[in-house]
Amino acid sequence: DPAADWRLATGGSGVVDDLVRLPLPEAPLGHTEVRIAVRAAGLNFRDAMLALGMYPGEAELGTEAAGVVLATGDGVGGLAPGDRVMGLVSGGIGPVAVTDHRLLAPIPEGLGFAQAATVPAVFLTAYYALSDLADARPGQWLLVHSAAGGVGGAAIQLARHLGLHVFGTASPGKHRTVEAAGVPADRIGNSRDLSFAPAVRAATGGRGVDIVLNSLAGPFIDTSLELLVPGGRFVEMGKTDLRNAFRVRAEHGVHYRSFDLMEAGPDRIQEMLADLVALFRAGVLTPLPVTAWPVTQAPQALRHLSLARHTGKVALTVPRPLDPAGTTLITGAYGGVGRIVARHLA
Incomplete structure (x- = not known):
């Protein structure tokens, strides 16, 4: 259900196909936190190790993401709802995620969400x-x-x-x-x-x-x-x-x-992110090649990553949820499937 908040997690069996969607209840934002609507999440080899049960220690699936700011904590300056951002987002594979504002930066002009989501970690x-x-x-x-x-x-x-x-x-x-x-x-x-x-x-x-x-x-x-x-x-x-x-x-x-x-800490990460964004805007740095998979194909993407078949980066794209205040056009609404869809959206 794309309208419900959840995050992707490993099922714990050490099998890459064993992924689960954990409910993500909305909680009040902390003083320095930002809530974002995730549009894409970058995958790293650590995620493949987590899915395979080979990672030494505890960690959440997902390290980095890109999306749109939904809300900010009282102590956050420089970011506002509607801003396009990228950054380090632990457990950020899902429609909504929360992270510290110091781990986020504006997406440089010309970068799509999948490209931006694969920039921060590497x-x-x-x-x-x-x-x-x-x-x-x-x-x-x-x-x-x-x-x-x-x-x-x-x-x-x-x-x-x-x-x-x-x-x-x-x-x-x-x-x-x-x-x-x-x-x-x-x-x-x-x-x-x-x-x-x-x-x-x-x-x-x-x-x-x-x-x-x-x-x-x-x-x-x-x-x-x-x-x-x-x-x-x-x-x-x-x-x-x-x-x-x-x-x-x-x-x-x-x-x-x-x-x-x-270990660099959020303040140093904020400084480095600012430097990197400036270098991207100046054309000194460019995004790496990206292979993007829909989040519904996360097991295939993680398997692809674990076999080192890719060059550059791998990303998962997250569908934009339906706007409850928006309008949806259903073609063939009088047919059987059309009526079911209309009833579901009503």
């Missing part, structure tokens, strides 16, 4: 990783693993803006995608084996890289650590193979940092 993650954690500087070398994915694609764009040299890895079938993003062919390696290591050495003249933005595991981490220059920074986005930062420092002479975006 661009904020890449921004925070490169600017805040890695302290990236012009002229440095960056190794981006899974460069054809969401964070990888965002990192390539931000690295270009920051004046970094980029080497990216991806599965062979996605190398053209990485090249189309602006990475030269001789700076693209295979993310399915360790052959990227000599390619990185060759591209950097044997020097190695200053920063690694990682999402891989096992020997890929060990090999990547060996590619860092002394004092380099290994920034870990993954959750499945975390290392001890002190041991990494002792054995490799580099800095190791795993992170979660929300």
Whole structure:
């Protein structure tokens, strides 16, 4: 029922088809909260892990969304009902969601809801990783693993803006995608084996890289650590193979940092969102390729995501609910189906 408020959640069985719609009772808004009518929600690999029962810890399905402001709390300034916004919205897969106003920003002109919904998580993650954690500087070398994915694609764009040299890895079938993003062919390696290591050495003249933005595991981490220059920074986005930062420092002479975006805090996220919106408006950044699915096909979208068949981002579109004060035209209203529909809407 598109007129009722609900949010999509996992059923808990670890099967991607086991999704449920949980009722979402309307509650008074907090001082800093905003209620939005969701038009699209971005999906991330974390959501696929949640659906499959593989995510370490508790979390709600859905991280980011775009839509229209319905109402604001007493302490919210700069946003008003009717504004088109995008941002971090936990559990935001459904017709209505609530989030802190500092986690929202106006949708840049020219972006549709599906595009806007897939911007916040990956661009904020890449921004925070490169600017805040890695302290990236012009002229440095960056190794981006899974460069054809969401964070990888965002990192390539931000690295270009920051004046970094980029080497990216991806599965062979996605190398053209990485090249189309602006990475030269001789700076693209295979993310399915360790052959990227000599390619990185060759591209950097044997020097190695200053920063690694990682999402891989096992020997890929060990090999990547060996590619860092002394004092380099290994920034870990993954959750499945975390290392001890002190041991990494002792054995490799580099800095190791795993992170979660929300550790930045709402005030810093607000600052980063404002910077990103300005860069989109200036044409420095552009949306990643988006594959959009209706929310009714969420299991198919999550399965597609879990198999890493996509490039860029995946989004779910949420239908706009009927306006109770509006007018609905029913063609064939005297037929059997037409009468049922008319009776339902009356």
